[in-house]
Amino acid sequence: MMITTNLLIKSLTCLYLTIFLMTSQTLAFLSLSPKSKTHQDITRNAILQTTVDVCRSRALQDGKHLVLPGALTVASVAKACSSSDSAKDFQSSINDINQYNALVDVEYPFIGRYHFNNEEFWPGQDLITAGVSAVKNHAKQQNYQAARAMLGKTLHTLQDFYSHSDWIELGNRKSYTNLIKPDTLISNIADSETCRSCYGDGCSGNILEAVITQQKLTSGYFGPSKPNGKCSHGGEADLSSWGQGGINKDTPTSSHGHLHEEAALVATNATIELLDDIRAALGDSDFLRLLGLGKTSALCFVIDTTSSMSDDIAKLRKVTSAIINSKKGTAVQPLQYILVTFNDQDYGPLTRTMDPKVFQDEINALIPDGGGDDPEMCLSGLQLALTGSPVQTEIFVFTDADAKDKQLKHDVQALIETKKSVVTFILTRSTSSPSATPLYSQQQVSPQLVDIQLYQDLAQASGGYVIEVTNMNQASNTNEATSNSTMVTLFQTVRNPAKYETFPVFVDFSVQNLIIYIIGNSTDYTITSPTGVSKNSPILQSTETSWPIQGFDNLDIVQPNELEQAGLWHFSINSTQPYTIKVVGQSEIDFLYNFVQLFQGLHSSYAVLNSRPIANSNISLLLSMVGGDNLRPTKVSVVNATSSNYFPGKLVKIGSGQYLVNFSSIPTGEFTIRVDGEASFLSNVILKFQRQSSTRFQTSKVIITAPPSERIEPGKQVTLPFRVATDGSGGRFNIRVSNDHNFDTSFNTSITLESGGSANGTVTLTAPTNASSGTEVSVTIQAEAADGSDFNYVVLRLAVDAPAKDFIPPMCTIVSINADCPGDCRNSSWDLTAEVTGGFGSNIPSVRVLQGNGKLIITSILNDTGIVTTVVYTSSCCFPELELVAIDEVGNVVTCFKSPSAIAASRILTSGVEFFLVLPFKPLSLWLNMGVSLYQFMQL
Numbered sequence: 001m002m003i004t005t006n007l008l009i010k011s012l013t014c015l016y017l018t019i020f021l022m023t024s025q026t027l028a029f030l031s032l033s034p035k036s037k038t039h040q041d042i043t044r045n046a047i048l049q050t051t052v053d054v055c056r057s058r059a060l061q062d063g064k065h066l067v068l069p070g071a072l073t074v075a076s077v078a079k080a081c082s083s084s085d086s087a088k089d090f091q092s093s094i095n096d097i098n099q100y101n102a103l104v105d106v107e108y109p110f111i112g113r114y115h116f117n118n119e120e121f122w123p124g125q126d127l128i129t130a131g132v133s134a135v136k137n138h139a140k141q142q143n144y145q146a147a148r149a150m151l152g153k154t155l156h157t158l159q160d161f162y163s164h165s166d167w168i169e170l171g172n173r174k175s176y177t178n179l180i181k182p183d184t185l186i187s188n189i190a191d192s193e194t195c196r197s198c199y200g201d202g203c204s205g206n207i208l209e210a211v212i213t214q215q216k217l218t219s220g221y222f223g224p225s226k227p228n229g230k231c232s233h234g235g236e237a238d239l240s241s242w243g244q245g246g247i248n249k250d251t252p253t254s255s256h257g258h259l260h261e262e263a264a265l266v267a268t269n270a271t272i273e274l275l276d277d278i279r280a281a282l283g284d285s286d287f288l289r290l291l292g293l294g295k296t297s298a299l300c301f302v303i304d305t306t307s308s309m310s311d312d313i314a315k316l317r318k319v320t321s322a323i324i325n326s327k328k329g330t331a332v333q334p335l336q337y338i339l340v341t342f343n344d345q346d347y348g349p350l351t352r353t354m355d356p357k358v359f360q361d362e363i364n365a366l367i368p369d370g371g372g373d374d375p376e377m378c379l380s381g382l383q384l385a386l387t388g389s390p391v392q393t394e395i396f397v398f399t400d401a402d403a404k405d406k407q408l409k410h411d412v413q414a415l416i417e418t419k420k421s422v423v424t425f426i427l428t429r430s431t432s433s434p435s436a437t438p439l440y441s442q443q444q445v446s447p448q449l450v451d452i453q454l455y456q457d458l459a460q461a462s463g464g465y466v467i468e469v470t471n472m473n474q475a476s477n478t479n480e481a482t483s484n485s486t487m488v489t490l491f492q493t494v495r496n497p498a499k500y501e502t503f504p505v506f507v508d509f510s511v512q513n514l515i516i517y518i519i520g521n522s523t524d525y526t527i528t529s530p531t532g533v534s535k536n537s538p539i540l541q542s543t544e545t546s547w548p549i550q551g552f553d554n555l556d557i558v559q560p561n562e563l564e565q566a567g568l569w570h571f572s573i574n575s576t577q578p579y580t581i582k583v584v585g586q587s588e589i590d591f592l593y594n595f596v597q598l599f600q601g602l603h604s605s606y607a608v609l610n611s612r613p614i615a616n617s618n619i620s621l622l623l624s625m626v627g628g629d630n631l632r633p634t635k636v637s638v639v640n641a642t643s644s645n646y647f648p649g650k651l652v653k654i655g656s657g658q659y660l661v662n663f664s665s666i667p668t669g670e671f672t673i674r675v676d677g678e679a680s681f682l683s684n685v686i687l688k689f690q691r692q693s694s695t696r697f698q699t700s701k702v703i704i705t706a707p708p709s710e711r712i713e714p715g716k717q718v719t720l721p722f723r724v725a726t727d728g729s730g731g732r733f734n735i736r737v738s739n740d741h742n743f744d745t746s747f748n749t750s751i752t753l754e755s756g757g758s759a760n761g762t763v764t765l766t767a768p769t770n771a772s773s774g775t776e777v778s779v780t781i782q783a784e785a786a787d788g789s790d791f792n793y794v795v796l797r798l799a800v801d802a803p804a805k806d807f808i809p810p811m812c813t814i815v816s817i818n819a820d821c822p823g824d825c826r827n828s829s830w831d832l833t834a835e836v837t838g839g840f841g842s843n844i845p846s847v848r849v850l851q852g853n854g855k856l857i858i859t860s861i862l863n864d865t866g867i868v869t870t871v872v873y874t875s876s877c878c879f880p881e882l883e884l885v886a887i888d889e890v891g892n893v894v895t896c897f898k899s900p901s902a903i904a905a906s907r908i909l910t911s912g913v914e915f916f917l918v919l920p921f922k923p924l925s926l927w928l929n930m931g932v933s934l935y936q937f938m939q940l
Helices: 002-021 039-061 074-080 084-107 121-140 144-164 209-213 257-282 284-290 307-327 356-364 378-388 406-419 451-462 472-481 900-906 924-938
Strands: 298-304 336-342 347-353 394-399 422-428 466-469 487-495 501-507 512-519 523-528 534-536 549-551 555-558 567-575 579-586 590-599 605-608 619-626 631-640 646-648 650-655 658-663 671-682 685-692 702-705 717-726 731-739 744-746 750-753 758-766 776-785 791-800 811-819 829-837 846-851 855-863 866-876 883-887 893-898
Touching: 039 074, 039 084, 039 144, 039 257, 039 284, 039 846, 074 084, 084 144, 084 590, 084 605, 084 619, 121 144, 121 257, 121 284, 144 257, 144 284, 144 791, 257 284, 257 846, 257 883, 257 893, 298 307, 298 378, 307 356, 307 394, 307 472, 336 356, 336 378, 347 356, 347 378, 378 394, 378 406, 378 731, 406 451, 406 731, 406 776, 406 791, 422 451, 451 466, 466 555, 487 501, 501 579, 501 685, 512 523, 512 567, 523 555, 567 579, 590 671, 605 619, 619 631, 619 671, 631 650, 631 658, 702 776, 702 791, 717 731, 717 750, 717 776, 717 791, 731 758, 750 758, 758 776, 811 893, 829 883, 829 893, 846 855, 846 866, 866 883
Parallel strands: 298 336, 298 394, 394 422, 422 466
Antiparallel strands: 336 347, 487 579, 487 685, 501 567, 512 555, 512 579, 523 534, 523 567, 549 555, 590 605, 590 619, 619 658, 631 646, 631 671, 650 658, 671 685, 702 717, 717 758, 731 750, 731 776, 744 758, 776 791, 811 829, 829 866, 846 883, 855 866, 883 893
């Protein structure tokens, strides 16, 4: 009876904790704990170290010397890599990886293989190796966002191994290489009892001596079911720890918290090892793009090709050429160029290239055709562009007509909010037909917005603008006002209805090339600089002005050329029509942000919202500062887009340069995020600054949620469940589903809810048999009130992932090393010859030098055993470093040779076959021969 009662109590307690943990847990290096080494810290430190190693190697190959930063930070590493302009993208990429790392604890809290709980070592290894393969596939197809997502999830599982297993207790201080190698096994897993009972906080000796002496691998069990004598995970929420203490090392206060620092250090080195494997497969350039360094952005044109655009397209070729050429060869040259066309009957296809000349040739080849009914498929083309482009893409839409597919407005808004892309519409005067509503008309319009106002709403939501021109040639100078990697928003607001108002805007000393956008018709304005220089619109629009200005029918772009731009500016605007003002400039100081849902409890974590924030509820923001380690926010506010009323949040620093901001109330309507802060350059020099988000957001009373769904196989079908609820009135809600690859979908088109009620739905998604592995599919599920007054959405991302068939890496054999290096190395050289063959089913492997600046000669021949690739590496005796790897077509990597000096140069604590040797340079032949012997020994 006692046993039955205890079992019942335990089961009920488990049920309670299950409900509790579903909204409140993480299970590993704590995601939001400032007092311990978190997953975020481990990942960030590993990425910074690996990036420095890559840049050092590239500098060496170019015969240059890399100036290593003293402390590794995002800003210092970007500068050392000659990519200071990419610091924001670098930080954003790290944030993305960490976001998905933290998500594992939210999505899979009780599935042991994701955390190496319950001795699930082989399933955990399968997750890691499959994840690494997916990262490589995504990155090779330039799907970097998908690659970062999979990398974050994979790193979480890898890092958990060192916190949740007894690897550290067994005395290991190097990473376990087998975890990331699909062709190796995890061996010596414990097949008997592993832990003794332990009560209280001190459980450092609860692993059985036999397990330690026999080097048996075990991990803690988490949950109510555990074999007798096995170790527990540990912690108050772990039911398996009753009667037996845990072994996790998640925090300094965990069951084995005395080993927390050691576990975190080895997890960092294991993360570096995995990153090195991905780097070898991708090559340095693509690897750095994966991390946001180098050219990563995209430029997209969406062009109306109906007959009415004939004259405009001829002129448009000059406009697009000016925009493309303004970026070509500069730090802001895009990685990708994207073209989408549309007309009155159709839209697409999407054309993508990395070559600006090919892109311009595609535009020059456009032939206007068709038309007749004035409205065009503009929003369909824009939707295709948004779904097929990376985040934060710069998109230009060229048209002379109204949109006939206005029902897609909310779909486009959802994509703008999730991708934070900037959309600019360039409209010719023919748009203002007799039936059209003027851009800033005060006429009340129906919920189905008409004409230019629709474009204005979408442009404003993205932080872009609408340019009206009578001649397309007028748009040729828009390239001067387009954004680049260091363009920041200082201030923006809308006044509708219009009123006279003066806007004070503080410009800090870091800002250069100040630009003011004043958008509206019949707008009079005066701009006053901090030094008292004042210019009004009549003067600015005349030939008398000394300030450069670009004037369009509805937009003035003013670029004050005052030498002293820092200080308090004043912008006074008087108009009878609605207007917008936006102030931007170039600066390295900026911020990154995401709305997040917090999961509080024994262990705290977060998940980034993939929908609109819920109205009338607490909202949290995860904030990162960009531009240096001397920056700190002093106030973070939500700002109403049309009134400038702001609502400050509660600011909490959580480590790794990140801050959590909690808002108790959010304004109705559109809003932006504003950050006020300080930069400390000297002990007594404080620089104040203000920044504002470019994208505008809205809350919603419609709530739509969906559990994660990670992958879909070519030719297969998946079911995506979702739930719709309302915090407002009930009724019929229309359901819309779209995806960026036009995969077949089926779903019910409406759901009926009672006031405050909820209902479930499903979407069936089918991938075609020819879907490419490595492709990411974004599925947007939207729920809209029947009257169109409110809507919300949820975005799901699935990877197309064909099961891997080849896990066998290439074979690499060192044939010879010739080295006779005298004391004076300048006139002598050494060489290495190796033979490489592919693994099972693989073609000719590629060979890369990760460290070293010698010459590589590669030849391939066909003999009786297949294709053999011969590699000859020659280098000056002054450069003894060499790390040579071979990669097959599916991304399997093998290290052919790694010299001891290359190991030492990497400054990494390594494991397994990579070790430290401190040897003198002379004689070179001695340590090279030792390297060959050690390599051959490791193949036994």
